[in-house]
Amino acid sequence: MSTSDNAPAGNSPNAPAGNAPVSEGVLSGCRVLDFGWVLAGALPGMALADMGAEVIKVETRQRLDYMRLGRPIVGDQPDPEQNPMFHNVNRGKLSVTLNIGEPDAVALAKGLAARCDVVIENFSPGVMERLGLGYETLRSVKPDIIMASISSTGQEGPLRDLRAYAPSIGSLSGLDSTMGYEGGGPLGLKHAFGDICGALHAVFAIVSALYRRNQTGAGQYIDVSMLRATVVTQGVGLMEHALTGRSLRPRGNYDPTMAPYGNYPCAGADSWVSIAVASPDEWQGLVDAMDNPQWAGDNRFRSQYRRQRHRRELDALLAQWTAQHDAAALTALLQRHGVAAAPVLSAAERLFHPHFMERGLYSDIDHPALGAEPIFNLMWGLSKTPSAVRRHAPLLGEHNRQVLCGTLGLAEAELAELAERRVVY
Numbered sequence: 001m002s003t004s005d006n007a008p009a010g011n012s013p014n015a016p017a018g019n020a021p022v023s024e025g026v027l028s029g030c031r032v033l034d035f036g037w038v039l040a041g042a043l044p045g046m047a048l049a050d051m052g053a054e055v056i057k058v059e060t061r062q063r064l065d066y067m068r069l070g071r072p073i074v075g076d077q078p079d080p081e082q083n084p085m086f087h088n089v090n091r092g093k094l095s096v097t098l099n100i101g102e103p104d105a106v107a108l109a110k111g112l113a114a115r116c117d118v119v120i121e122n123f124s125p126g127v128m129e130r131l132g133l134g135y136e137t138l139r140s141v142k143p144d145i146i147m148a149s150i151s152s153t154g155q156e157g158p159l160r161d162l163r164a165y166a167p168s169i170g171s172l173s174g175l176d177s178t179m180g181y182e183g184g185g186p187l188g189l190k191h192a193f194g195d196i197c198g199a200l201h202a203v204f205a206i207v208s209a210l211y212r213r214n215q216t217g218a219g220q221y222i223d224v225s226m227l228r229a230t231v232v233t234q235g236v237g238l239m240e241h242a243l244t245g246r247s248l249r250p251r252g253n254y255d256p257t258m259a260p261y262g263n264y265p266c267a268g269a270d271s272w273v274s275i276a277v278a279s280p281d282e283w284q285g286l287v288d289a290m291d292n293p294q295w296a297g298d299n300r301f302r303s304q305y306r307r308q309r310h311r312r313e314l315d316a317l318l319a320q321w322t323a324q325h326d327a328a329a330l331t332a333l334l335q336r337h338g339v340a341a342a343p344v345l346s347a348a349e350r351l352f353h354p355h356f357m358e359r360g361l362y363s364d365i366d367h368p369a370l371g372a373e374p375i376f377n378l379m380w381g382l383s384k385t386p387s388a389v390r391r392h393a394p395l396l397g398e399h400n401r402q403v404l405c406g407t408l409g410l411a412e413a414e415l416a417e418l419a420e421r422r423v424v425y
Helices: 038-050 084-089 103-113 127-131 135-141 166-172 193-216 226-231 235-244 280-289 304-309 311-322 327-336 347-351 354-359 400-407 412-420
Strands: 031-034 054-059 094-097 118-121 146-151 220-225 261-265 272-276 340-343 362-367 371-376
Touching: 031 038, 031 103, 038 054, 038 084, 038 118, 038 146, 038 193, 054 103, 084 371, 094 400, 103 135, 103 400, 118 193, 135 146, 146 193, 166 193, 166 226, 193 220, 193 226, 220 226, 261 311, 272 311, 272 327, 280 304, 280 327, 304 311, 327 340, 400 412
Parallel strands: 031 054, 031 118, 054 094, 118 146, 146 220
Antiparallel strands: 261 272, 272 340, 362 371
């Protein structure tokens, strides 16, 4: 793997993000050239950086990453350094600004690729080739390069050139067709689920390709389709259609095996608890927790099958009981009786929940523009080579000198001349 040679002292990408020292990650010594932008393109490099890789983010003032835009947190003037989402998914990276529309900037990018192990991009299919930075070109300057291209629908196929955003992926994948209220149309999932699915599959593929390269010395090209990655998360729906010919439709909180099943109101404004009952023992636990109300013994609710048939009546009666209780206290009561229950947490409640705090869901990282802010940690833990947020997200072009002079070997005067011509911009 490549090494972080000639990096100026005191500006290491592996510098601890907080006060505690950070050990080398499992990908220490690996260098990544990251053309990714917005969520799907940023997440793979983020994960690799947390695992110890040196990740060089290529961006430009000509067209800012959308995640650098938005309402400023401090003041009322646009500021590309103030977006917390950008800070989360680009932490640990270095930033160089290359105006890739300029041939000299393309030459710089090729030079950096020759010193990297992995290249990541999520432009529309064909863009990197038109820029002169396609896989075959990069392989000519670095034969064992690994390149991952993340796109909405893949590099080939009838939908290759489809213009799409995250909601488009939810629609095409069939996911949206299952989201909504019973008897109504599809509402869809308004989170960027397809972006995250594609990005996490890309991380797995990149690490797999690095492992194979270590065994064989050969690089390879990785084609990641966000659409395909989203489809494969829907195993239940796929099997339902394969076995019965039926397609899943919006059913609200209906579950074919559990009743009651859903979110129920609690005391207080917009307070809810999730309850799921899958077995006779769990049903009895719920009845005991409710102190055996008379309606629980009704013939409508005497078996799982009957509870399913009369789930609307069951939900209404259960909601009358839950509405009298605090969500946290109700969760504790139901858990003591062997019932799967949990409060429906808001973003703020999740941030300060004792379990998440003890498990290290977030780290407080100092950023030059906003000071200390919560940055979520990777979702997996390695006991021998733990991941870590090693530094704050980079300022725009913060590492031009470190990367272009240190790693690439440009002279200071040459860098100044390229900046003046807005090649480095």
